[in-house]
Amino acid sequence: xxxxxxxxxxxxxxxxxxxxxxxxxxxxxxxxxxxxxxxxxxxxxxxxxxxxxxxxxxxxxxxxxxxxxxxxxxxxxxxxxxxxxxxxxxxxxxxxxxxxxxxxxxxxxxxxxxxxxxxxxxxxxxxxxxxxxxxxxxxxxxxxxxxxxxxxxxxxxxxxxxxxxxxxxxxxxxxxxxxxxxxxxxxxxxxxxxxxxxxxxxxxxxxxxxxxxxxxxxxxxxxxxxxxxxxxxxxxxxxxxxxxxxxxxxxxxxxxxxxxxxxxxxxxxxxxxxxxxxxxxxxxxxxxxxxxxxxxxxxxxxxxxxxxxxxxxxxxxxxxxxxxxxxxxxxxxxxxxxxxxxxxxxxxxxxxxxxxxxxxxxxxxxxxxxxxxxxxxxxxxxxxxxxxxxxxxxxxxxxxxxxxxxxxxxxxxxxxxxxxxxxxxxxxxxxxxxxxxxxxxxxxxxxxxxxxxxxxxxxxxxxxxxxxxxxxxxxxxxxxxxxxxxx
Amino acid sequence: xxxxxxxxxxxxxxxxxxxxxxxxxxxxxxxxxxxxxxxxxxxxxxxxxxxxxxxxxxxxxxxxxxxxxxxxxxxxxxxxxxxxxxxxxxxxxxxxxxxxxxxxxxxxxxxxxxxxxxxxxxxxxxxxxxxxxxxxxxxxxxxxxxxxxxxxxxxxxxxxxxxxxxxxxxxxxxxxxxxxxxxxxxxxxxxxxxxxxxxxxxxxxxxxxxxxxxxxxxxxxxxxxxxxxxxxxxxxxxxxxxxxxxxxxxxxxxxxxxxxxxxxxxxx
Numbered sequence: 001x002x003x004x005x006x007x008x009x010x011x012x013x014x015x016x017x018x019x020x021x022x023x024x025x026x027x028x029x030x031x032x033x034x035x036x037x038x039x040x041x042x043x044x045x046x047x048x049x050x051x052x053x054x055x056x057x058x059x060x061x062x063x064x065x066x067x068x069x070x071x072x073x074x075x076x077x078x079x080x081x082x083x084x085x086x087x088x089x090x091x092x093x094x095x096x097x098x099x100x101x102x103x104x105x106x107x108x109x110x111x112x113x114x115x116x117x118x119x120x121x122x123x124x125x126x127x128x129x130x131x132x133x134x135x136x137x138x139x140x141x142x143x144x145x146x147x148x149x150x151x152x153x154x155x156x157x158x159x160x161x162x163x164x165x166x167x168x169x170x171x172x173x174x175x176x177x178x179x180x181x182x183x184x185x186x187x188x189x190x191x192x193x194x195x196x197x198x199x200x201x202x203x204x205x206x207x208x209x210x211x212x213x214x215x216x217x218x219x220x221x222x223x224x225x226x227x228x229x230x231x232x233x234x235x236x237x238x239x240x241x242x243x244x245x246x247x248x249x250x251x252x253x254x255x256x257x258x259x260x261x262x263x264x265x266x267x268x269x270x271x272x273x274x275x276x277x278x279x280x281x282x283x284x285x286x287x288x289x290x291x292x293x294x295x296x297x298x299x300x301x302x303x304x305x306x307x308x309x310x311x312x313x314x315x316x317x318x319x320x321x322x323x324x325x326x327x328x329x330x331x332x333x334x335x336x337x338x339x340x341x342x343x344x345x346x347x348x349x350x351x352x353x354x355x356x357x358x359x360x361x362x363x364x365x366x367x368x369x370x371x372x373x374x375x376x377x378x379x380x381x382x383x384x385x386x387x388x389x390x391x392x393x394x395x396x397x398x399x400x401x402x403x404x405x406x407x408x409x410x411x412x413x414x415x416x417x418x419x420x421x422x423x424x425x426x427x428x429x430x431x432x433x434x435x436x437x438x439x440x441x442x443x444x445x446x447x448x449x450x451x452x453x454x455x456x457x458x459x460x461x462x463x464x465x466x467x468x469x470x471x472x473x474x475x476x477x478x479x480x481x482x483x484x485x486x487x
Numbered sequence: 488x489x490x491x492x493x494x495x496x497x498x499x500x501x502x503x504x505x506x507x508x509x510x511x512x513x514x515x516x517x518x519x520x521x522x523x524x525x526x527x528x529x530x531x532x533x534x535x536x537x538x539x540x541x542x543x544x545x546x547x548x549x550x551x552x553x554x555x556x557x558x559x560x561x562x563x564x565x566x567x568x569x570x571x572x573x574x575x576x577x578x579x580x581x582x583x584x585x586x587x588x589x590x591x592x593x594x595x596x597x598x599x600x601x602x603x604x605x606x607x608x609x610x611x612x613x614x615x616x617x618x619x620x621x622x623x624x625x626x627x628x629x630x631x632x633x634x635x636x637x638x639x640x641x642x643x644x645x646x647x648x649x650x651x652x653x654x655x656x657x658x659x660x661x662x663x664x665x666x667x668x669x670x671x672x673x674x675x676x677x678x679x680x681x682x683x684x685x686x687x688x689x690x691x692x693x694x695x696x697x698x699x700x701x702x703x704x705x706x707x708x709x710x711x712x713x714x715x716x717x718x719x720x721x722x723x724x725x726x727x728x729x730x731x732x733x734x735x736x737x738x739x740x741x742x743x744x745x746x747x748x749x750x751x752x753x754x755x
Contacts, residue, residue, distance in 0.1 A: 040718040044711050051707040058700045058748065090695070210693070219690060249606040257609050278609035279688050290690040411690040419692060423679045430672035433713075462716070463668065465575065465661040 037101075037108040046098035046105075057089035103207060106200040113197045120193055120438075124173045127183045128442040128457060136442070138458035138468060142479065143451060157445045157452060157478075158182040164477045168470060170441060184443040192436030193461060198429025202422045209418035217413035223295055223405045229265070232410055235287065238265045244406045246294060253356045258294050260406040276408065286412060293407025296355060298338040301362050302399035303378065305329060308392055315398055323365070329393055330368070337363040338400070342377065350377060362397055437463045441471065454478075490544060491602055493537035494558065494592055500530035501589040508581035520578050527581060531565050534592075538562050545604045550620040551611055553745065554595050554602045559620075560741075561591035563628035567666075571632060575662055583635035594742070615684035623677035627737050629670030630709070634734035636663040637727035644724060660723050663730050667712045674709065678702050689751065698752035701740035708733040 036042065060081060061068070069078035069087065085092035133139050161184060162172055170186040177183070220233050229240030240263045247257040263273035264284045272284030282289040298320055305313040305326070313328050323334030339352035342361035350363070360380045366373045380397040437460050444455040456475065460467035507523025510516070538558050541549045549555030568584040571577065594600065640659040681702070682692040693699060712729045715721045744750070 040714055041721065044714050044718060044721070047707050047711050047714070051704050051711075054700055054704050054707070057695075058697050058704075058744075062695070252606065254606045255609060256606065257612075279613045279684075281687055281690065288690060290688070292689065409690045416686065416692070420683070423683065427672070427676055427679055430675040434668035434672045463661075463665060465658075465665055 034108060034112075037105045038112065043102060043105055046101050049098045050095065050102075053089050053092075053095050056086055057095075060086050060089070062090070063088055099207075103204060106204055110197055110200045110204070113200070117193050117197055121190060124185075124187050124190060124440075127174055127176055127185050128444070130444060130446075130455065133442065133444065133455045133457040136457035136459050137464060138456075138460075138471060140456045140475070142454040142456075144454065144479075145451065157454065158184065160478055161443050161445065162186075164474050165441060165443075167477075168474055170439075180447050182443075182445040184445075185440070186443075187438065187440040189436045189438050192432050192438045195429050195431070195433030195436065198425050199433055200429075202425035202429055205425065206419055206422035209415045209422055212418065213413050213415035217411065217415060219409060219411045219413075221292065222408050222410060223293075224260075224408060226404045226406070232264075232287070235412075236266055237271070237285070237287070239263070239289075239408070239410070240265065241406050241408075244294070244404050253354055253358070255294075258291050258406075260291055260408060262289060262408075286414075288411045288413075290409040290411065291406070292409050293405075294355070295405035295407055296340065297403045297405055298362075299401045299403045301335045301338070301397060301401075303333065303335075303362075303364070304396040304398045306394040306396070308394055313393070331373070331393075332367040332370075333395075334365045334367065335362045336365045336375070339363075339377075342379070357402075360397065360400065362400070364395055433462075437461060437467065439467050439470070488536075488540070490537050490541040490558075491596070493533055493540060494595060497530050497533040497537060498589055498592040498596065500526060500533065501585050501592065504530050504581065505585040505589060508579070508585060512579045512582040523581065524578070527565070527569075527585060530585075531562075531569070534558075534562055534565060534588075547607075548617065550616060551607060552601070552605070553742070554600050556620065556624055556741075557591050557595035557600070560624045560627050560631075561588045561595075563625050564588050564591070564631045567628050567632050571662065571666075575658070577636075577658070577662065579639060580632070580635055583638055584631060587631055587635070610688050613684055613688065615680050615687070619677055619680040619684055622673040622680065626670035626673035626677055627741065629666045629673070630730075630734050630737050633663045633666035633670070633712075633730040636666060637730035637734075640727040641724065641731075656723075660726060663727060664712075664716060667709055667730060667733070671709050671713065674702075674706055678706060685751075694751060696750040696752060697744045697748035698740065698750055701736065701744050705733060705736040705740050708736050 061072075064087060066078065066082055069081055072078070073081060081087060085094060089095055128136070133141070158175075158177070162175070165172065165184075165186045168188075170188045173185045173187050175182070175184045218234050222230055222232070222239065224230055224239065224241040226241055226244050229238050231238050241260055242263060243261040245257075245259040245261075246255050247259070248254060249256045258278055260276040261273075262276050262282065263270050264287075265271065272282075274282045274284075276282045276289050276291045278291045280291075300317055300319045302315055302317045304315045305328075307313060316324075316326055316333070318324055318333055318335050320335050320338065323332060325332045337350075339350060339359075339361045341353040341356055341358040343351055343353045343359070345351055350361075361377050363375060363377050365375050376395065378395045378397045380400075439460045440458065442455075442457045444453075446453040446455075456471065458467060458471050504523055504527035507519060507526055511520045511523055538549060541555060541558060545551075545555075549558055564584055565588050568580055568588075572580050595602070636659045640656060640663060643656045643659065678699075681699070685694065685699075686692040708729060712726060712733060715726045715729060744752070
């Protein structure tokens with residue numbers, strides 16, 4: 001690495017490298033369009049615009065009917081909101097334009113940036129001529145007198161500089177020595193310059209994945225009853241639910257796990273089966289199954305009816321909601337609502353505390369010739385404490401038929417690997433951008449007539465703060481204690 | 488002592504620490520600074536006890552509801568404050584972050600925030616929980632520091648202070664950038680792990696849910712912050728305002744969304 005050169009060769013070498021840089025810069029100036037696409041300020045404005053529209057998108061309910069907005073905001077504002085496309089922000093021109101700008105900007109700038117990154121990686125060993133030191137963001141000059149610097153001179157200042165830089169994990173990129181002048185250039189963290197390129201690339205990949213996913217994926221919600229099976233839309237398959245299990249945390253009624261036992265068939269032949277749990281999707285034939293919901297559903301209730309003088313009329317099985325006409329009493333009874341764990345709130349509203357069948361109750365609407373006579377909550381009450389009389393009869397909940405449905409989502413999305421690749425690159429790029437800084441240091445040691453001149457310059461693409469701390473620390477190690485006051 | 492009494496005591500001591508650091512910020516008195524640092528250290532010890540006792544009571548790390556994450560968020564903010572106060576020799580930081588820590592703990596003590604220990608919902612039982620929650624809240628703490636240094640930067644720009652602190656103005660601008668750069672990749676990981684988790688739980692990595700949208704808005708604001716460094720003349724003042732706006736968005740994403748919208752992310 002080390003070469004012995006005359007002072008003028010050093011100068012020429014440094015100057016040539018400078019000239020190449022100039023030409024490249026001119027070549028990069030590019031067309032007007034490139035300028036617009038690569039404007040940081042325009043990108044910031046576009047990002048802010050997307051941010052503001054996203055805020056609007058969360059504040060204004062999206063994709064509703066016009067009537068809903070009139071109800072929410074009144075006719076005038078509702079008109080403006082829907083005319084401006086704010087009811088479908090994310091597919092409006094307002095949103096797609098800045099997104100389109102940013103995507104094209106990221107593509108153009110990524111190509112440019114890639115060129116710069118490759119060039120920077122190639123040209124890391126540029127030495128700095130003396131007059132350029134003060135142009136760098138960090139620069140210091142020390143004049144060491146012969147006495148103070150004597151030890152350094154004896155031990156070799158250049159060697160000390162190299163040693164300290166290497167201890168701080170710098171890589172000595174180039175070093176040139178002439179008779180009484182030494183140049184050193186060192187750097188570290190060059191991999192960090194890939195960060196922004198990777199972040200922008202990953203966003204493009206994620207957007208491509210998202211568009212592909214929106215165009216080519218499907219997702220369906222299926223509510224399947226235990227023991228039943230249904231066709232999976234858009235596929236030749238059928239899915240059956242053989243059982244549905246709820247596990248509870250010990251001694252509580254807090255569900256711990258919902259488990260569906262599934263089997264997928266094609267023309268009656270089983271092609272896959274398994275246990276589906278929350279957070280543990282099943283993959284069968286490129287389809288992914290997700291456990292979404294537990295839907296307990298009461299199909300019918302059995303009600304005992306007694307005349308209020310105690311005469312038993314009989315027990316009747318009534319389908320939920322529709323109910324039926326009971327000939328013996330001449331009334332129609334409709335079970336309108338079912339509460340598995342009935343409770344009254346403080347303001348006398350009937351609710352179900354939990355989905356568990358701790359205190360089942362049914363709300364009966366009692367009609368005579370389509371005229372509602374009354375509504376009554378009726379309880380499962382073998383001891384007969386809570387008799388509920390209405391229209392001359394006492395009703396009692398005797399039994400109910402429970403049907404269990406499992407809510408399952410079926411998804412086919414071939415774009416997921418692309419999205420995940422984008423995510424990985426994004427995370428890598430973000431860490432490289434923000435945690436790894438490309439730091440470059442140039443040092444010149446020049447001795448003449450018992451005087452030693454030490455020039456230090458540094459540049460860091462980001463985070464000058466920590467860079468400065470580091471260089472100051474290095475200098476404290478290099479300089480003799482008497483010279484430390486210079487810092 | 489249980490968690491909530493630890494929180495109560497820590498909260499009171501954080502008030503004292505905040506007052507101490509404020510007096511130091513105004514007077515520059517060295518003894519006040521040392522006293523304030525000591526008080527803050529006591530508060531932090533008790534705060535750590537609160538986090539530890541919650542972990543023991545619940546039998547798992549405190550990551551699963553608003554109460555637990557408030558403890559964690561404020562704890563990380565204090566830790567980061569101590570670290571950077573010394574690293575960058577900006578003791579004044581505590582005058583702005585400790586009141587924030589106090590407010591977060593005060594929020595945790597509100598009756599609306601349930602401190603009850605609930606068994607985990609099936610949808611929260613996932614290996615992604617740790618990575619998702621931890622990265623988000625460490626990021627939030629870093630953004631809290633950026634918020635504080637943003638305010639300090641703007642305060643130093645006021646005409647009366649200008650001459651006195653000129654060299655410090657740029658320092659606080661740099662720390663704001665540094666804090667955002669610390670938090671940004673972590674927020675990115677938080678959002679990405681959230682998306683992957685959502686995909687394994689609900690079959691969709693992005694549902695345009697309010698929590699997701701607001702985390703994206705926050706991410707966009709901090710992306711703007713990072714780009715402001717490269718737009719000539721837009722760093723400094725505008726970067727400070729962006730850091731403040733970003734933190735408001737963080738708080739809204741974290742707390743506001745839960746109370747104003749209904750969505751998938753209803754636990755915290």
